[in-house]
Amino acid sequence: MPGRGVKLTLLAGACLMSSALFSAPAQADTLEEALISAYRTNPTLQAARAGQRVTDENVPIARADALPSLDATGQYVEFLKQSSASFTAPERSVGISGNLGVPVYSGGAVKNSIKAAKTRVLAGRANLRATESSVFSQVVAAYMDVIRSEAIVGLTKNNVDVLSVNLQATSDRFEIGDLTRTDVAQSEARLALARSNLRTAQSNLIEARERYVELVGVAPDNLQPPPPLPGMPDAPNDAVDTALQYNPDLLSSREEAKASGYDIEVAEAAKLPKLSLFASSDYTNYLDTLGSSIPGTAIDQGQTSAQAGVRLTLPLYQGGRPAAQERQAQARASQALERIIATERNVISQVRAAYASWRAANAIIASSQQAVDAASLSLEGVRAENTVGNRSILDILNAEQELLSARVDLVTARRNAYVAGFTLLAAMGRAEARDLGLGEDGLLYDPVVNYERVHDRIWDWDSDPDPQAQATRTVDIPPQDGEAPEIKNSVK
Numbered sequence: 473m474p475g476r477g478v479k480l481t482l483l484a485g486a487c488l489m490s491s492a493l494f495s496a497p498a499q500a501d502t503l504e505e506a507l508i509s510a511y512r513t514n515p516t517l518q519a520a521r522a523g524q525r526v527t528d529e530n531v532p533i534a535r536a537d538a539l540p541s542l543d544a545t546g547q548y549v550e551f552l553k554q555s556s557a558s559f560t561a562p563e564r565s566v567g568i569s570g571n572l573g574v575p576v577y578s579g580g581a582v583k584n585s586i587k588a589a590k591t592r593v594l595a596g597r598a599n600l601r602a603t604e605s606s607v608f609s610q611v612v613a614a615y616m617d618v619i620r621s622e623a624i625v626g627l628t629k630n631n632v633d634v635l636s637v638n639l640q641a642t643s644d645r646f647e648i649g650d651l652t653r654t655d656v657a658q659s660e661a662r663l664a665l666a667r668s669n670l671r672t673a674q675s676n677l678i679e680a681r682e683r684y685v686e687l688v689g690v691a692p693d694n695l696q697p698p699p700p701l702p703g704m705p706d707a708p709n710d711a712v713d714t715a716l717q718y719n720p721d722l723l724s725s726r727e728e729a730k731a732s733g734y735d736i737e738v739a740e741a742a743k744l745p746k747l748s749l750f751a752s753s754d755y756t757n758y759l760d761t762l763g764s765s766i767p768g769t770a771i772d773q774g775q776t777s778a779q780a781g782v783r784l785t786l787p788l789y790q791g792g793r794p795a796a797q798e799r800q801a802q803a804r805a806s807q808a809l810e811r812i813i814a815t816e817r818n819v820i821s822q823v824r825a826a827y828a829s830w831r832a833a834n835a836i837i838a839s840s841q842q843a844v845d846a847a848s849l850s851l852e853g854v855r856a857e858n859t860v861g862n863r864s865i866l867d868i869l870n871a872e873q874e875l876l877s878a879r880v881d882l883v884t885a886r887r888n889a890y891v892a893g894f895t896l897l898a899a900m901g902r903a904e905a906r907d908l909g910l911g912e913d914g915l916l917y918d919p920v921v922n923y924e925r926v927h928d929r930i931w932d933w934d935s936d937p938d939p940q941a942q943a944t945r946t947v948d949i950p951p952q953d954g955e956a957p958e959i960k961n962s963v964k
Contacts, residue, residue, distance in 0.1 A: 674954025
C-alpha cells in the first residue's frame, strides 16, 4: 500500500523519461513546479475551496435554529379617522415591542439537521480532494503532452532536414544520369509530406502548450523529464483495495448517504410536538393625544405590558405534508445508497482500466524501443545496400519513414505510460498534494481551518471581507509557438 508524504523528487538516471529525445537544460520547469503552480493559482481548485467554505456555513445555519431569537419592532401610527362617538380616541401613537423565543424541544429536527450538515462537510472535503486529484491529473497530462509534442516536432523537423539532404543528393545523381526522374519525384513527394507533418506537429505543440497555460497559469519553459511515480501497485487487486479505502469520490458518496439518513429524522420531526419559551414586552405612547372620559382629568399617555410563558405546539393534521416529506427523504436516502454502489463500480472499473493501460503502455515502450533499434539498423543497411545498387531510393525513403514512426510511437508510449500511471494513482486516492509531497512551506490548503473558524460563530453582524479572486489570469501570457528545443540526442 502506498503511503502519504511520498516526495516527488527528480532522481537523475532513474526517471521514466531518462531516455527522452533531448536532455533538459539547466534552467527548466519541473513537474513538481507545475503542480505547485496549479495548486496555488488554478481557478477550478480555488472555486472548489470556496464551495467547501459554503458547505461549512451550513453547520452554523443549522445550529441557529437551536439558539434563542430576539427581535424588536417599532412603529408610528396616525389615526386618520376617528369614530364620531369617541371622545377619547388618540390621534397618533408610537410604540416599540420586543420578543424573545427560546426553543426547548423540536422533535429532534435541529439535532439531526446539525448532524446532516456536519456529515456533508466531510463529504465536501472528500469532493475537494477529488477536485484536487482531477486538476493534478489534467496538469500531468498537459505536462506530458507538451513533452511529447516537442519531441514529435523535433523528430519531424529532423526528418525534413534529412529528406531535404536526400532530395539534393537524388537530384545530383539524376543530373549525372545515375538515377531517374521517378527517384527525384519520390524524394520530392516524401519531403512535401514531411513538411506537412511538421506543420501539423507544430500546431499540436501550440495546442498542448496553451492547454498547459490554462491549467498551470504560466507558460511551459523547457520541461524536464518527470520523476518516477511513487507507490505504484503490484497487482490490480492491490490497487482496487486501496481505492475502496481512499478514493475521494467513494468517500464522499458514503458521507452523503449518512447525511441522507439524518434527513429522514428531520422529516419525521415535523410530526412531533415542539416546546419553546417566550417572553415579550410592548410600550405604546399616544403623544398626548389620548383623551380622558372625565373632563379635566389627565390620563397616562404611555402604556407598558409584558408577558412570558411556555408554548407547546402539537401538530394534529398538516394535509399529509410530513408524511410526504418523510417519504421524499427516504427516497433520497435510497438514491444515495445506490450512488455508493454506482460510484464503487465506477471506481473499480477506473482502477482496473488504468492499471491495464499503465501495464500495456510500459510493454509498448519496450516494443517501441525494439522497433526503434531495428529500424535504425535497417536504415543503415538499406543505405549501405543502395551504394552498391541493391536498394532503390524508395527503399531508403521507406526505411526513414519506418524509423520516424517507431520514434514517434516510442515518445507517445512514454507519455501514455506516465499519464496512465498517474490516472491510476488518482483513482486509488493517492494523487493529492500530501501524497506528492507538495506541502512544504505551508503550501497545503487545510479546509478544517475554515470550518473551525466558522462553525460556532453566532454573532449576526460577524462577516468576512469582500472576496477577491485568488486564481491568476493568463491574458498577459504571450501566444505559444510551435518551435521545439533542438534535438541533442536521438531516441534510442
